[in-house]
Amino acid sequence: MKKRKLGIIGGSGLYNIEGFENQKWKKVKTAWGEPSGKILTATYGGEEICFLARHGQGHKINPTKINYRANIDAMKRQGITDIISVSAVGSLQEHLRPGSFVVIDQFIDRTFAREKSFFDEEIVAHVSMAKPVSPCLIKCCESALVKSNINHQVGGVYLVMEGPQFSSLAESKLYRTWKADVIGMTNMPEAKLAREAEIRYCTVAMVTDFDCWHPDHDEVDVPTVIKTLKQNSDNAQKMIKEIIKTFNSFSPKNDPANDCLDAAIITAPRFRTKKTITKLRIIAGRVLKKKVR
Numbered sequence: 581m582k583k584r585k586l587g588i589i590g591g592s593g594l595y596n597i598e599g600f601e602n603q604k605w606k607k608v609k610t611a612w613g614e615p616s617g618k619i620l621t622a623t624y625g626g627e628e629i630c631f632l633a634r635h636g637q638g639h640k641i642n643p644t645k646i647n648y649r650a651n652i653d654a655m656k657r658q659g660i661t662d663i664i665s666v667s668a669v670g671s672l673q674e675h676l677r678p679g680s681f682v683v684i685d686q687f688i689d690r691t692f693a694r695e696k697s698f699f700d701e702e703i704v705a706h707v708s709m710a711k712p713v714s715p716c717l718i719k720c721c722e723s724a725l726v727k728s729n730i731n732h733q734v735g736g737v738y739l740v741m742e743g744p745q746f747s748s749l750a751e752s753k754l755y756r757t758w759k760a761d762v763i764g765m766t767n768m769p770e771a772k773l774a775r776e777a778e779i780r781y782c783t784v785a786m787v788t789d790f791d792c793w794h795p796d797h798d799e800v801d802v803p804t805v806i807k808t809l810k811q812n813s814d815n816a817q818k819m820i821k822e823i824i825k826t827f828n829s830f831s832p833k834n835d836p837a838n839d840c841l842d843a844a845i846i847t848a849p850r851f852r853t854k855k856t857i858t859k860l861r862i863i864a865g866r867v868l869k870k871k872v873r
Contacts, residue, residue: 586827587630587660587779588820589651591766592668593786593809595633597817600624608657611859612649612698616641619654624824630658634667634766643743643765644693652773653698656862662717662832663774664823665783666816668809669738669762670746670791672755677787678808681815682736682762683721684783685713688755689768691742696769698776698863702856705776705844705864712771714837716830717782723830724822725784730815736761738785740768752793763791776844777863780837784819786812841867 588597600622607618620631632651635641655663669682676682687709699705718734725732739755741747743765747755755763762785774781788808790797832838841864857868 608654610653615650615654669764681732714780
């Protein structure tokens with residue numbers, strides 16, 4: 581197995597990480613257009629890492645307009661094998677209070693206006709999303725949260741809505757009947773694209789407030805939300821540094837992302853044009869360059 585390299589995708593409130601060494605901001609070109617911004621390459625504790633602010637510096641890209649394909653392609657071009665996604669969310673459960681972190685293990689995708697696959701022209705692939713999150717990264721994140729003394733839950737369902745508007749009261753109540761734990765706007769199609777790129781992926785969701793189902797929702801003011809965002813950002817940075825220290829000690833053996841394209845591409849080789857193969861070189865080159873017997 582090739583050397584592992586960790587990528588961090590930061591959501592609302594997390595636009596940089598302090599304490600990294602050898603920092604360089606790098607502009608990356610992809611076959612899918614421009615990513616959300618420059619990628620920070622750095623080291624911490626001797627480990628090479630990459631960081632990308634999902635919404636761009638200053639939070640200038642709304643969830644629908646994020647170029648998710650370019651972001652994942654850009655990460656893979658840097659040699660990233662594992663991604664930790666950090667996302668701000670609303671809570672759909674009473675016990676998940678503002679400031680809580682949730683290590684997600686399932687998603688419900690309610691987005692409808694986004695490009696969701698790298699395989700949308702000439703070459704068709706169907707990857708499994710039954711287990712969308714990498715078990716080894718779940719364990720790594722849990723360990724980091726315990727060491728950082730951050731209130732958290734391991735395992736949870738993240739409902740991804742299109743946005744940028746928040747839920748109606750009827751929608752919020754409906755999602756609770758579906759047993760969703762948190763609600764946000766960004767981790768789909770990000771998780772699906774990471775799987776297509778054979779990158780191991782895990783989301784840590786940071787609760788900023790309750791969604792509108794909660795009777796106290798309307799009493800939350802902007803200063804309170806900003807205070808929680810700042811607290812969450814500080815805790816996320818502590819967590820990420822612990823993750824970097826230990827993620828190589830959690831074995832990715834038998835991970836669902838490993839070589840998942842081997843059984844996913846169904847388009848006959850004679851119909852795969854050079855143009856499309858070239859476009860998919862970074863994402864699926866390992867499989868597409870194989871000789872078919």
